[in-house]
Amino acid sequence: MNKNILYIAIAIIIGLGAGWLIFGNSSGDSANKDMSEMSDHDHSGESADQMWTCSMHPQIMQPEAGDCPICGMDLIPAEAGADGLAANEIKMTENAMALANIQTTIVGNAETSDDDGMISLSGKIAANEENNTVQSSYFKGRIEQLNVNYEGQQVNRGQLLATIYAPDLVAAQQELITAASLKESQPALYKAVRNKLKNWKLSDTQINAIEVSGTVRENFPIYATVSGTVSEVIAAQGDYVNQGQPIVKLSNLNSVWAEFDAYENQLSQFSVGQKINITTNAYPNKEFEGTTSFIDPVLNNTTRTVSVRATLNNREGIFKPGMFVTGKVKGTTQTMENTLTVPASAVLWTGERSLVYVKTNPNEPVFEMREVTLGNRSGETYQVSAGLNNGDEIVTNGTFTVDAAAQLQGKKSMMNQQMMQDGSAMMGDMEMSFNSAFSSTFNDALPSYLKMKDAFVASDASQVSDFAKTTSEKLKTISTEDLGKMEEQHLTKSIEMLDAIVNNDILENQRAHFVILNENIVPIAMNIKISTNYYVQKCPMANSNKGASWLSSEPEIRNPYYGEAMMTCGSVIDSIQ
Numbered sequence: 001m002n003k004n005i006l007y008i009a010i011a012i013i014i015g016l017g018a019g020w021l022i023f024g025n026s027s028g029d030s031a032n033k034d035m036s037e038m039s040d041h042d043h044s045g046e047s048a049d050q051m052w053t054c055s056m057h058p059q060i061m062q063p064e065a066g067d068c069p070i071c072g073m074d075l076i077p078a079e080a081g082a083d084g085l086a087a088n089e090i091k092m093t094e095n096a097m098a099l100a101n102i103q104t105t106i107v108g109n110a111e112t113s114d115d116d117g118m119i120s121l122s123g124k125i126a127a128n129e130e131n132n133t134v135q136s137s138y139f140k141g142r143i144e145q146l147n148v149n150y151e152g153q154q155v156n157r158g159q160l161l162a163t164i165y166a167p168d169l170v171a172a173q174q175e176l177i178t179a180a181s182l183k184e185s186q187p188a189l190y191k192a193v194r195n196k197l198k199n200w201k202l203s204d205t206q207i208n209a210i211e212v213s214g215t216v217r218e219n220f221p222i223y224a225t226v227s228g229t230v231s232e233v234i235a236a237q238g239d240y241v242n243q244g245q246p247i248v249k250l251s252n253l254n255s256v257w258a259e260f261d262a263y264e265n266q267l268s269q270f271s272v273g274q275k276i277n278i279t280t281n282a283y284p285n286k287e288f289e290g291t292t293s294f295i296d297p298v299l300n301n302t303t304r305t306v307s308v309r310a311t312l313n314n315r316e317g318i319f320k321p322g323m324f325v326t327g328k329v330k331g332t333t334q335t336m337e338n339t340l341t342v343p344a345s346a347v348l349w350t351g352e353r354s355l356v357y358v359k360t361n362p363n364e365p366v367f368e369m370r371e372v373t374l375g376n377r378s379g380e381t382y383q384v385s386a387g388l389n390n391g392d393e394i395v396t397n398g399t400f401t402v403d404a405a406a407q408l409q410g411k412k413s414m415m416n417q418q419m420m421q422d423g424s425a426m427m428g429d430m431e432m433s434f435n436s437a438f439s440s441t442f443n444d445a446l447p448s449y450l451k452m453k454d455a456f457v458a459s460d461a462s463q464v465s466d467f468a469k470t471t472s473e474k475l476k477t478i479s480t481e482d483l484g485k486m487e488e489q490h491l492t493k494s495i496e497m498l499d500a501i502v503n504n505d506i507l508e509n510q511r512a513h514f515v516i517l518n519e520n521i522v523p524i525a526m527n528i529k530i531s532t533n534y535y536v537q538k539c540p541m542a543n544s545n546k547g548a549s550w551l552s553s554e555p556e557i558r559n560p561y562y563g564e565a566m567m568t569c570g571s572v573i574d575s576i577q
Contacts, residue, residue, distance in 0.1 A: 052077060090406045092365045102398035104359050107340050107388050119269055121276075121308065121327040123260035125319045128311065131252035133226050137241045138201040141166030144219050146237040148248050153230040155250055162222045162235075162247055172197055173216045180211045228252040253321070256314045258290055260327050261305040265375055265385075269329065270295055276310045276327045280319070288312060290327075340384040346396045347374065347382055348403060354382075357402045359393040367395060367402050432487045432527040438478055439528040445474035446534075446551070449521070452501075453550055456514060456560030457567075461507040468510075472498035493520040511561055515548040522549055530576050539570035549573065 052062045052075035065075055092102070145163040148155060155161070176193045183190035197207050202220070210217060228250030235247045258278055262270060274292040290310030299306055310327070312319060319325075348355040354374045357367045372387030388394070395402050434442070452467035475495050480488050497517035501510045522536060535552045542548035542561035550560055557570045 089360055089366050089368045090402070092367070092402070092405055094365065096405070097365050100398045100401040102365075102401060103396055104393050105343065105346070105396040107342060107384075107390060107392045107394060118328045118330060119266060121260035121262060121329065123258055123308075123325050123327060125280075125312075125321050125323040125325060126257045126259050127231065127251040127253065127321045128255045128257050131228070131255060132231070133228060133250045133252075134246045135161055135222070135224060135248050135250060136244050136246050137162075137164060137222060137235075138243065139164070139166040139169050139220070140240075140242045140245075141169070142240050143235060143237050143247075146235065146247075148230055149233055149237070151230050151233060155224050155228055155230060155248075157224055157227045159224045160221050161224050163219045164222060164241070165219050169197075169200060169220055170216055170218060172200070173210050176207065176210055177214050177216070222247070224250070226250060226252070251321075253317065253319075254313075254315050256312050256319045256321065257293075258310045258312055258319075258325055258327065260308045260310075260325075261303065262308045263374075264299060264304050264306070267295075267306060270308055274329060276329050278310070278312070278325050278327050280323055280325045282320075282323060283318065288318075292329075340388055340390060341381045342372075342384055342388070342394060343396045344380045344382060346394050346399055347372070348399055355403075356388070357395040357399055358388070359395070362393070367406075369403070369406060432490070432523065433484065434487060434524070434528045435482055436529070438483070441474065441478050442524065442528055443531045445471050446525070448474065449551065450553055453552065453560050454558075456511065457558045457563055459507055459563040461505050461510060464507070464510050465502050465505065468498045468501040472502065487524075490520045490524050493517075494524070511542075514550070514560065515543045518548060518550050522551060525551060526574070526576055534576040535572050536574040536576065537570050538573045539566075541566070541569055551576075 052065050062075060068075060096102075141164040143162050144165050147160050147162060172193070176197060179186070179190040179193040194207055198204075201222075229252070230248055231251040232249040233247075234249065235241055235245070241247065258276070260276075270292060272292050272295060276290045276292060278288045278290050279286070280288075290312050292308060293311045294307075294309040296307040296309075342356065346356050354372050355369055356372055358370050360366050360368050370387055373385045375383030375385045448467050448470040452464055452471060455463035455467055472495055475491065475498070478491060480491065483491065494517055497513045497520070500513045501517070504510055504513065525534060526536070532553065535555050536549055537552050537557060538547055538549040539559050539561050540547045542559075548561060552558070555572055557568050557572075559567055559569050562569060
């Protein structure tokens, strides 16, 4: 019986061992296989194609996690949908397209329009300078009373403008009284004295009154010789004026100028004597007709436009100088075959360039900014001479929304492109002139400025105020007598911002003033003789992502606008040797 129990126990042990060998290894292999599959899925499905970007600088794309090379922040996983795009392409979601009502149109050849070749121009009403006059004093003296003392005042011919005390006129009256008693014996002298008073614009009635009364008059009136509207009051009551010195300027607004800006490529469309149909927002249902009286022979290099002027009758006082108007002119050039046209709503104009957004993928909402060359505007369409091809699909509604999305994603946009091209040029292009005394004092103030900058880096508001005060006191010792207008404005604004920093103990507000301070003090530093080398550095994120600069004596970036939060955000954009 004991042997049987022993045999049974041995059989059970052998069975358990065999079961473990059979099923245990299979389970382990299955588990290992599952873990291997999971590991393979993780790497191939996610890590291999994962790109990393910066939340503040979306243009940064790296295949591995790390720090942003611009601001030093930790990179985050980029959206999977952004893969496969070109450097300047952006992709929008279908929801964003629907919410912004973004519409596109395929560019085609120009068709006959209903506006019969009319060209639209924008302009302003201006005073007719041919009718401007200056009312001057005919003799020197002191203005005892000024009857015309504000702009816009209506003046009629013969109206009293001012009363003047004139010592020379007092002496001339005495001569007249004396000569009147001798006019029988010395008629030539008597006539010369009367002519002298007439040259001072005294009338025969006034001269006769002096002669008859035999009384010298101390104060004499000045009357308006023309009618008009006061455009500028030059003198004030109590001022001493010389003979011929202006007192007021008058503009006769019975006729005014409508001045329009015509683009360089439209010049062939205009000629003197051409009719212009003019409308204004003040009278939207009324159209006025003018005639082109002048085309400026000089092109404005900044706007690339030429002034086209029409003279308008304004006896009813309808047009006010400064009022915006729109003009329509019948063009002389016919639409050419194979000319591409785009709706005016598709074009973004930056002042120097014309831009459109082209849909680069016909099946997905992917867009890219493209610069185009525009021809004439005809109604609500532009002719395009370069930049687009027949069949291109462009954004015609919601263009600004697409541009804003490109700007937020750090891609080339209407705003970003200008900032990238002109970021460092604006300050360096300011040409200012300073003497050696200015340069010497300014150099003495720069060490305290640098200490203030370091206090900003350390986020120490108290130290910032102390060093700002020292810098301000040194700059205030500079004489402004020999400075030009622009140079004086930069120095005055620098001192104003330094004082604002001194009087403010909130670091965020101090940094806001520091932005404006550097916009004025950096250009000065770039235009004087510097005693040591400095670096102009800029953080693109400061000033609400508009960018802000500062001066440093070292090339290493230590950001004064963010301190420890983003110590290395920025770059050297220029150097001062």
